[in-house]
Amino acid sequence: MKRHFFLIGALIAVFAFFWPAGASAQGSTPSDDDVNRIARELYCPVCENTPLDVCPTQACAEWREQIRLMLAEGKTDAEIKQYFVDYYGARVLAEPPRQGFNWLAYLVPPVLIALGAFVLVRALRDWVKPGVTEAGTGESEPPADSAESDEYIQRLAEELQKRR
Amino acid sequence: MxxxxxxxxxxxxxxxxxxxxxxxxxxxxxxxxxxxxxPMVSVGSLAPDFSLTLFDGYTLDGASSLKLSDLRGKVVVINFWASWCKPCEQEAATLEAAWRLYQPAGEVVFLGIAWTDTEPKSKAFLKRFGITYPNGPDLGTRISQLYNRNLGVPETYFIGRDGTIKHIQIGPFASVSQIQALIDRLLAE
Incomplete structure (x- = not known):
């Protein structure tokens, strides 16, 4: 019996917690955080390179007000962003839409990074395992792992060992 | 070695x-x-064509949208403005007064284009200053991009009967007579 009371109590607590928020979602004024959640993904053409959520101009303040108005009307984030794209163009989006020429913005950086990594790996590999050349003559040298070279290295190692 | x-x-x-x-x-x-x-446009170059959907309650010859090229043969004054722009407030009444001077003859068309403005604020601005000449939003900022308008508002383009740009006004007008002088010169051409 006690357990039932506990369950009912818990249910009432859950309803009490969520009910006011659900009831006021339609009518209440959206908070600054709600507005900024969308605003930070938009840029006003008046002040390029400044996200809408931190832009101090009057134009941007009016845009944020428009977002607040649309949130209060029950519009979703996607609907609001689409409104801004329709009204001001795709240039207002922080993340350009993945279509046409915009694909370059998504493809070029990873390709360049991959290319750079490839070159770096190659350069490091060559650096770690260098070949040997004879200075001055320009002629090709015997490879580093040749008998002569090995003998020389072995003698050098032995000499060093003796000196320790 | x-x-x-x-x-x-x-x-x-x-x-x-x-x-x-x-x-x-x-x-x-x-x-x-x-x-x-x-600069995509300059004085002497052909004014880029565009379509403008007017705000509710505004019409030109009974239509709620217009195309610039359809106005060939008339002098066209294109004014870019925004409700958040203080100099635009200064010149709003001046432009309206000039429009009322030329409207009856039908040889001059004034067009207002709200740039990066929100619709409610634009409408409030038009109502506040009693603007009656055709006005519409720069949807997708397509028109301002054609005219390479990145300097700010207000900016006004005077287009001659032949469709070429005759004068570009950067900043607000000081008086109706300033606008009159420019338009009368174009009407005389």
Missing amino acids: SVQQQKQGVPLWAQILIWLSITGLLVLVGLGLIRAQR
Whole structure:
């Protein structure tokens, strides 16, 4: 019996917690955080390179007000962003839409990074395992792992060992 | 016999690819910069054509939208403005007064284009200053991009009967007579 009371109590607590928020979602004024959640993904053409959520101009303040108005009307984030794209163009989006020429913005950086990594790996590999050349003559040298070279290295190692 | 390291270079195909990528990227950046800095319209050039959907309650010859090229043969005054722009407030009444002077003859058309403005604020601005000439939003900022308008608002373009740009006014008008002088010169041509 006690357990039932506990369950009912818990249910009432859950309803009490969520009910006011659900009831006021339609009518209440959206908070600054709600507005900024969308605003930070938009840029006003008046002040390029400044996200809408931190832009101090009057134009941007009016845009944020428009977002607040649309949130209060029950519009979703996607609907609001689409409104801004329709009204001001795709240039207002922080993340350009993945279509046409915009694909370059998504493809070029990873390709360049991959290319750079490839070159770096190659350069490091060559650096770690260098070949040997004879200075001055320009002629090709015997490879580093040749008998002569090995003998020389072995003698050098032995000499060093003796000196320790 | 001295010994030195032999550097085994990046393969030729990789070098070509890298240089091609860098060149391509530089060309793209260069083209972008040229495009951004080049004035797309200037006095004497043909005014780029555009369509304008007017705000509710505004019409031109009974239509709620218009095309600039359909106005060929008339002097057209295109004013870019925004409700958040203080100089636009200064000149709003002046423009309206000038419009009322020329409206009856039908030889001059004034067009107001709200730039990066929100619709409720634009409408409030028009109502506040009693603007009656056709006005509409720059949807998608397509018109302002055609005119390379990145300097700010207000800006006004005077287009002659032949469709070419005759004068560009940067900043607000000081008086109705200033506008009159410009329009009368174009009407006389």
